Amino acid sequence: MKETILHGNIISADEYGKITIYESGYIVAIDGHITFIGKVLPRECQAVSVDDYGDALIMQSLADMHLHAPQYPMLGMGMDLPLLEWLNTYTFPTESHFKDNDFARKTYHQFAHELVENGTTKVCMFSSLHREATLILMEELEKAGLVGYVGKVNMDRNGSPDLQETTQESITETIKWVKECHFEHIKPIITPRFTPSCTDELMQALGQIAQEYHLPIQSHLSENLSELAWVKALHPDCEQYWQTYQKYGLFNSRTLMAHCVWSDEKERQALKDSGVWVVHCASSNENLISGYAPVHKMREEGLKVVLGSDIAGGDHLSMFDNIAATIRASKARRIIDRWKTDFLTVSEAFYLATSAPNEFFNEKPGFALGNKLHALVIDDSELIAATKMTIEERFERCVYRRQKNAIKAVYSEGNLIFNRK
Amino acid sequence: MKETILHGNIISADEYGKITIYESGYIVAIDGHITFIGKVLPRECQAVSVDDYGDALIMQSLADMHLHAPQYPMLGMGMDLPLLEWLNTYTFPTESHFKDNDFARKTYHQFAHELVENGTTKVCMFSSLHREATLILMEELEKAGLVGYVGKVNMDRNGSPDLQETTQESITETIKWVKECHFEHIKPIITPRFTPSCTDELMQALGQIAQEYHLPIQSHLSENLSELAWVKALHPDCEQYWQTYQKYGLFNSRTLMAHCVWSDEKERQALKDSGVWVVHCASSNENLISGYAPVHKMREEGLKVVLGSDIAGGDHLSMFDNIAATIRASKARRIIDRWKTDFLTVSEAFYLATSAPNEFFNEKPGFALGNKLHALVIDDSELIAATKMTIEERFERCVYRRQKNAIKAVYSEGNLIFNRK
Numbered sequence: 001m002k003e004t005i006l007h008g009n010i011i012s013a014d015e016y017g018k019i020t021i022y023e024s025g026y027i028v029a030i031d032g033h034i035t036f037i038g039k040v041l042p043r044e045c046q047a048v049s050v051d052d053y054g055d056a057l058i059m060q061s062l063a064d065m066h067l068h069a070p071q072y073p074m075l076g077m078g079m080d081l082p083l084l085e086w087l088n089t090y091t092f093p094t095e096s097h098f099k100d101n102d103f104a105r106k107t108y109h110q111f112a113h114e115l116v117e118n119g120t121t122k123v124c125m126f127s128s129l130h131r132e133a134t135l136i137l138m139e140e141l142e143k144a145g146l147v148g149y150v151g152k153v154n155m156d157r158n159g160s161p162d163l164q165e166t167t168q169e170s171i172t173e174t175i176k177w178v179k180e181c182h183f184e185h186i187k188p189i190i191t192p193r194f195t196p197s198c199t200d201e202l203m204q205a206l207g208q209i210a211q212e213y214h215l216p217i218q219s220h221l222s223e224n225l226s227e228l229a230w231v232k233a234l235h236p237d238c239e240q241y242w243q244t245y246q247k248y249g250l251f252n253s254r255t256l257m258a259h260c261v262w263s264d265e266k267e268r269q270a271l272k273d274s275g276v277w278v279v280h281c282a283s284s285n286e287n288l289i290s291g292y293a294p295v296h297k298m299r300e301e302g303l304k305v306v307l308g309s310d311i312a313g314g315d316h317l318s319m320f321d322n323i324a325a326t327i328r329a330s331k332a333r334r335i336i337d338r339w340k341t342d343f344l345t346v347s348e349a350f351y352l353a354t355s356a357p358n359e360f361f362n363e364k365p366g367f368a369l370g371n372k373l374h375a376l377v378i379d380d381s382e383l384i385a386a387t388k389m390t391i392e393e394r395f396e397r398c399v400y401r402r403q404k405n406a407i408k409a410v411y412s413e414g415n416l417i418f419n420r421k
Numbered sequence: 422m423k424e425t426i427l428h429g430n431i432i433s434a435d436e437y438g439k440i441t442i443y444e445s446g447y448i449v450a451i452d453g454h455i456t457f458i459g460k461v462l463p464r465e466c467q468a469v470s471v472d473d474y475g476d477a478l479i480m481q482s483l484a485d486m487h488l489h490a491p492q493y494p495m496l497g498m499g500m501d502l503p504l505l506e507w508l509n510t511y512t513f514p515t516e517s518h519f520k521d522n523d524f525a526r527k528t529y530h531q532f533a534h535e536l537v538e539n540g541t542t543k544v545c546m547f548s549s550l551h552r553e554a555t556l557i558l559m560e561e562l563e564k565a566g567l568v569g570y571v572g573k574v575n576m577d578r579n580g581s582p583d584l585q586e587t588t589q590e591s592i593t594e595t596i597k598w599v600k601e602c603h604f605e606h607i608k609p610i611i612t613p614r615f616t617p618s619c620t621d622e623l624m625q626a627l628g629q630i631a632q633e634y635h636l637p638i639q640s641h642l643s644e645n646l647s648e649l650a651w652v653k654a655l656h657p658d659c660e661q662y663w664q665t666y667q668k669y670g671l672f673n674s675r676t677l678m679a680h681c682v683w684s685d686e687k688e689r690q691a692l693k694d695s696g697v698w699v700v701h702c703a704s705s706n707e708n709l710i711s712g713y714a715p716v717h718k719m720r721e722e723g724l725k726v727v728l729g730s731d732i733a734g735g736d737h738l739s740m741f742d743n744i745a746a747t748i749r750a751s752k753a754r755r756i757i758d759r760w761k762t763d764f765l766t767v768s769e770a771f772y773l774a775t776s777a778p779n780e781f782f783n784e785k786p787g788f789a790l791g792n793k794l795h796a797l798v799i800d801d802s803e804l805i806a807a808t809k810m811t812i813e814e815r816f817e818r819c820v821y822r823r824q825k826n827a828i829k830a831v832y833s834e835g836n837l838i839f840n841r842k
Contacts, residue, residue: 073807076821077814079748080766097807107805289752289764315745315821324736327500331710332753343710345501384528386494386518393498400497400736405826 004029004373004414005045008053009391010037013060013355014366016299017348021391026050027058029373032414037367051416053377053408057394059350060367061374061410062319063122063357064115066218066258066279066308069137069150070095070104070128072111074312079287083224086288088160091312095128095153096162104133105140112144117420118318119376121412122357123148124218124256124279124308126191129155129165131177138186145410145417147361147372151191151218152177156202171205178213185413188213189256194220195231195244207249216254218279219245222267223259224290242270251276256360258308259284260298261291271303277360278305280352282329283322284313292333295326295352296341306357307349320402323349346396377409425450425794425835426466429474430812431458434481434776435787437720438769442812447471448479450794453835458788472837474798474830478815480771481788482795482831483740484543484778485536487639487679487700487729490558490571491516491525491549493532495733500708504645507709509581512733516549516574517583525554526561533565538841539739540797542833543778544569545639545677545700545729547612550576550586552598559607566831566838568782568793572612572639573598577623592626599634606834609634610677615641616652616665628670637675639700640666643688644680645711663691672697677781679729680705681719682712692724698781699726701773703750704743705734713754716747717762720769727778728770741823744770767817798830 010022028036028045036042041050071094078090098104115123123141127134127150134152141150152174156167165173174190181188190210192198198206210217222228222241235244242263245251253275260278263271271278280295298305308314309322316322323346330344344352355365363371378398389397398406410418431443449457449466457463462471492515499511519525536544544562548555548571555573562571573595577588586594595611602609611631613619619627631638643649643662656665663684666672674696681699684692692699701716719726729735730743737743744767751765765773776786784792799819810818819827831839 073805075804076818079817079821094807103807107807110805286749286752289755289760291756292753328707328749331707332713332756334710335712335753336757339710383496384494384531386515386524386528396500397497400500 002031002414003045003048004411005041005048005050006053006058006375006411007050008056008058008377010367011057011059011391011395012037012366013347013351016351017345019347019392019395020366023391027367027373027375029414032372034367034369034371034373037369055381056408057378057380057391057398058375059378059395060354061121061376061412062119062353063306064120064309064319065124065256065277065306065357065360066281067123067311067314068126069108069111070098070133071312073107075317076315077312079315083288092160092163096160098128098130098133101132101136104136108137108140112140112146114317115146116144116410116418117407119407119410120317120319121146121374121410121417122361124189125150126153126218127151129153129163129170131173134177135180138181138183142183142186145412145415147185147412149187149189149216149218151189153191153193154202154206155193155197156199158196167199167202170202174206174209178209178215188215190215190217190250192219192250195241196227196234203248203250211249216256217250217252218256219250219258221245221257221260222262224288225262228262240267240270242267246270246274258310259290259293261285261293268298268301268303272301275304278303279308280305280326281308281310281314282325283315284310286325286329287315288313292329292336294333294341295330296333296344304356304359305352306360307353318402319353320399323353323399324402326352346399350399373411373414375411376407378406379408380406423452423835424466424469425832426462426469426471427474427479427796427832428471429477429479429798431788432478432480432812432816433458433787434768434772437772438766440768440813440816441787444812448788448794448796450835453793455788455790455792455794458790476802477829478799478801478812478819479796480799480816481775482542482797482833483540483774484727485541485730485740486545486677486698486727486778486781487702488544488732488735489547490529490532491519491554492733494528497736498733500736504709513581513584517581519549519551519554522553522557525551525557529558529561533561533567535738536567537565537831537839538828540828540831541738541740542567542795542831542838543782545610546571547574547639548572550574550584550591552594555598556601559602559604563604563607566833566836568606568833570608570610570637570639572610574612574614575623575627576614576618577620579617588620588623591623595627595630599630599636609636611636611638611671613640613671616662617648617655624669624671632670637677638671638673639677640671640679642666642678642681643683645709646683649683661688661691663688667691667695679731680711680714682706682714689719689722689724693722696725699724700729701726701747702729702731702735703746704736705731707746707750708736709734713750713757715754715762716751717754717765725777725780726773727781728774739823740774741820744774744820745823747773767820771820794832794835796832797828799827800829801827
């Protein structure tokens, strides 16, 4: 039995838009599961050594629910290019490098550690189409202490000469990969790149694989207007984009769909009815001039929304950076909607990066009892203040200032996986 | 005679939207002034010791042309509040603390050093209304090695009980302060907070002081729509906002006007005709939901545009962060303009934070001969790459990734003022 006890100013996003604060409080986890949260340490724990963070802030660690691991080497590059040129000049050539396992190992090792240093412990990500590099990625994430899902990408059309599979290869390699996955914390997820990248035959096979192996699904939906037109041309049989996934069994309550910037009322209703997860990627949508997803409206309509950095369309791995981007994007949306829709508050955006994804991982919001302990510790003592600040003010300031170096420690499933010296 | 020689990959923003690269090049400065830039070190310099940065990038350091120094302690706070509530809850109470000289000294010392660590060497900023704290701010900036302008703020109406002067106090203290300024690199600038904060009598006196002492002027213009309506109500005599400054001699080629988000064609023409500088503050405009200034259009129309962090409306001191915000805001503007206006490229936005302000400081764009040497050194060797990157690609990536710790050295007027160990 392994006991973990943290002491500090604890912040828990128990409800959307509200945080619960335990000033100078304790969290106890036994074998990774939270068994206590409160201000007075239970008597039976008093003999156990405490990780005492004094006046620092302890909050939930972050979940990045959409990102492209093989685009890590091109982070922050080519942002002046239009989407298609950006894909051809940077994305496809960069991803094609992951046929080289040594390059994959070196890159993914650094990548996994940069995720952890930024306080991200839960992920759902795209690999490239390479089976071996995908297994390397999963292994590096597992070793770094992360939990979540990784998908070998499927693409049998509209790629590049260096980055495309035949339909048969794509199916065979996917099944082989699923069978080779043997990781405790990093699981496979079925990953058609997006409708323009996958023939109907491949889509059908992927739907069957997902069903047979009980796997979740991730893809892209309604990111920008030219993509919508392209999908329409490819699928005259489908009235709307989402139906190109749904007809092959790829659109259900275990599906994550990135973007949904241009999902209209009807598509949003379909997302809601099917229980599909919307992964909002504000930074990427800003950089690629995709548009501003109506996140506030989606929440009001009852859709499930989580956040993704979407590197390398997004330019930062830090989910604090992406929380700030989410707030900004909601403010841009407010201007576009002529001040008729509301923006997201700091607590609301933080919830989308922490408690909302808990449900995808079958957990409750916040540091709920029974949840696995995923936490980060922030030391803001170097920041100057004019008056004594409340914990809530300090929380907001830390989210906004998003200083990577302020993250002093990161816990995943109760284990200390990062400790800044 | 003091000689400074830098060696590395030199990037100079010589023209708007274009960078000139000297791969493995040299810059020479004598007594702070650039005398040579090129690939082969002149014979007469070969005996002088070189600050050799190897494969690192050497680029112009950054100019922050609008920020509020006394709002530094509230950076990243209260961003969920509407403008007026934010002013009353955070801004005015925080600024009022600067009646305490010890607090001012401690805060401004840290502030000046954080500016330098972020690569900012040129500034034009607001202090609070306190004369003594303003002198302390100027002294701390000077000691940290920055150059530029600081203004004691004037406000004789619509402040708070703790933060307002009488008209006579404001005038007397301003003249006293101007006479007490004795700094070599940090000069005074006349600073009416904005029209709603200053009576006509005060405005008139400030116009006279600016003229008598040959001082530049800074203020705010057309930041948001409710402000426009307020100014209109206060000044039924003026058709447009800019005229409330112009009628008192506060609107000329040595005037910096922050924001200009809502400046229409007529106001933009007035800005151009008067040679007034527009200080675009993208991050602040995003946070406070002010709107998106038509920067691309302003440049096309021939207006002079520079950038400001506008802390604490803006949430980051780093001008790299603000360059990224400028690009993002121009992309939002593109969406609002239904893809009819162009966004700003990395090189264009970088120019606005470096070479454009050079003209305000009576210098030429880029690392021009005769300019004072203001430079920063970036080490990007920790960033992974799939292929060998060009210097231009590395430059773009560094701007986007805006990693504070990557700044290894900062020079101001030829002096090394920061060196990360």
